[in-house]
Amino acid sequence: MESHVLSNIVVASLLAGGVLALLAARRSDLWRAAGGELLRRRPIALAVIAAFVLIALLDSVSWIGGGDPSAEGSVLALHQPRTVIDRLFPADFKERSYSAPLADFEFYDGAPLANPGAHLLGTDILGRDVLYLALKGARVALLIGGLTSLIVIPLALLMGVTAGYFGGRVDDVVFFVMSTLASIPTLLLLIALIMALGRGPVQVCVAMGVTGWVGFCRIVRGETFKLRELDYVQAARALGVSEARIIFRHILPNLMHLVVITFVLLFSGLVLSEAILSYLGIGIDGSWGQMIDQARDELARDPIIWWNLCAASAALFCLILAVNFVGDAVRDILDPRTLREKQ
């Protein structure tokens, strides 16, 4: 199956999954109230995140054909899958090298541009439109946060609940694995994993997942210990309810608020980590971190080239800030103490 079709399917299933999750959450008073509270407290941050998500989704849906055949050089473009974001820009938008935002001429040469005044944020060293690159970075950022969380959270839940619920030898083994992984400084372990696994986007996400699950697992394990001792859980066990049922009906639902908090807080950390990996040369192609890395020495030039760095930094900062604000609000709203009061 071609990769762009796969990508479209993934997006479709993500959207479907998201809608299902929302419907399920709306049935619960607790989650509905929490959601409303979140909308009330952080409307701007949520709007910013929604905008980024929208851009990322638009950049994940692609198909072949439908371009303007009269534009120069677009014959090739007509046979490549192009996303919605791709189609927002003219097919042959590249220049030869740097140009300042909204300029008509190249930055160093002074030669006239192919698309004068059309590059809102200028072009980079290869002549690519900076606004276009910044928009495409959104998808990479959400991929990092989303895919990695998809690895971290189920893994941490599995190991944490198993260790916390069954205790004994099982707990000893899980705790040992956790201690071993946690003993290696995170960045070093990330580097080691990526050197071993390879440098593609999926490998990077897997590496970040492997380094990231231990922290959440520790929390899950601790909570499960406490939950197991609750009266109604003990009652269920005394009544002979199967362990699986107890875990799915009593333990896991009570961990969901931790899942939500962790997911949001983890997200920004992961995106920032990838930026560091990009600097080291082992990040994901097309990320804002990579843009920042490529733009590093542009500030040393005279006159300085600032638009590359600013665009990527601004995009990165806005998303991370919005996620952090939302994360704080989520943590306050889902604080177990306030949850208990509402119940």
Place this chain on the structure above:
Amino acid sequence: MFAYIVRRTAYGFAVVLGVLLLLFVLFFLYADPSEMALRAVGEKAPPEVLTQWIVNHGYDKPAIWNPEDPADTLLVEHFRRMLTFDFGRSDADDSPIAERIRRGMGPSLAVTIPIFTIGLVLGIGLALFVAYFRETYIDRMGVVLCVLGMSVSILLYIIGGQFVIGKLLRWFPISGFDPSPSVVARFLALPVLVGLAEGIGGSVRFYRTVFIEETNRDYVRTARAKGCGDGRIMARHVLRNAMIPILTRVVVSIPFLFTGSLLLESFFGIPGLGSMTVDAIQGNDFATLRAIVYIGALLFIVAQIATDIAYTWVDPRVRLE
């Protein structure tokens, strides 16, 4: 108490073995010796030179099982050498790794120790200040500033610092390192400042949360009821109890004093363990990477054992078991 230390250390040693096993899997099972040799010696080298390189760097043995001599495998060699700190030579340029590590520690510590100590004092001080004024707008402003600070990538702090302070204001050199005592401070100033700026947001946030949690506890209410002023409560009651979670965070960051900040050293040209690591990544130098990751892990484990033992000193509930 002594029994506890012994048990804890034994468990720590078991974790060290676990780490070594993980490193073995990552660095040996996934590595291809012929590729590494090619990269090191050059593509035009004759096959005998390649083979010699592989033998010299110990990659010629079978990985896990050798029917002729079970002790002569990569696995056993790896464990033996790591545990005896016999790191051998770099895969990239044949330099002795242990020697370079020793030389690199100094510059790394020169950067990270100021960041650590100043950051600690500054962080706790600011957090106490903000927590004292909790629920007022000083506190709210403080939190917002912290979140803003935490949302900026360290890359931007470095680039921004170099640009504004190094290029525009010309207060300190953009990069470089000279260990002679008269000038070393000038080269350290910028990396230390950047390191502090990057970390302060997260630290103050964390300490503030700890202080506020403690302030909400019942014993603080009792102290108030017997006439303790807010200042005294912060300094004598809250701070002492807050030391317990703060201790964890502090001790856990000690290993980074040695492994150094990869980014700071790389950007600012500090020849420490951090830039050694970056070079190793870019040169695919597995031998050096192995050694550095191992050292980092070892220090981490030692630090954790130290924390657990320190708890018994700080928290009387743990002490008198």
Place this chain on the structure above:
Amino acid sequence: MSGAVLRMGDVVTSFPGPEGRIPVVDGVSLAVEAGEVLALVGESGCGKSMTALSAMRLVPKPGRVDTGTIELAGRDVLGLSVSEMRRVRGGDAAMIFQEPMTSLNPVQMVGSQVVEAIRLHERISAAEARRRTIELFDRVRVPDPEERFETFPHQLSGGLKQRVMIAMAVAMRPRLLIADEPSTALDVTIQAQILELLRELQRELGTAILLITHDLGVVNELADRVAVMYAGRLVEEGERSQVLGSPRHPYTQGLLQSMPSRARHRERLHEIRGVVPRPHDWPEGCRFSTRCERVIERCRTQVPGITEVSPTQRVCCHVVADEVAR
């Protein structure tokens, strides 16, 4: 009367809620005379603890005392500066709390905590304060007081911890001691000992006690007078024999009838129908109107005023007011 150690007049203490502030203490007036024990009774959430905290200006943020007057040992508490209030706390008035487990500083020796209480109010040497503390420990019957000085809270049982708290509170011979559910968290046998200790100290030091409790048995043991609270308001007040023996307010009557000891063998336990309303569900008029068996039309719209059933017994109830008027 000038003999009152604590006088609270129309005190309103509120907390921010989703739609404006909620008055958890809604116009409470009471007085504790010198040397007497006034029990403030009510179910959980009725505002009795907040009333006590208001008297000491210890209401946790974001709550605050909005209006009313509070006079402690003749001084206007609400008008005092922060440092003056600090001198009152632990000096003229002291407070002990419900959970001895968490109310003591876990990393400080219990003796040091009492020493701190003393040295905050009196300039004496550390050695002298230590001596006084050991004496206090002896007085509250902590066995081996010298050794116990250097123990940490987690090494002591609940009862011992509570004794330490009491020692800390009475160290400066306060004129008022506020005890917020002092025995609730303790075992039954220890409860009796603590209450006994409080009674002894009260007689010996002449301290007035404002006793917060939901346990009518405790009231019977210690109280001289009783005040009953419901949903932030006082509903009845009087001598112990009057309130426990011949209560006039329907709520008090319901409470006493519900006590298992009052039920006859094999009879269904009496209960007050309904549940205590949450602050946002408080009805207009009398707050008990939704559950009262003797409710009349006026109860639902008008807040009942104070009716003096006798010189020493007062009730806030329209039905009782009508009875007395006849």
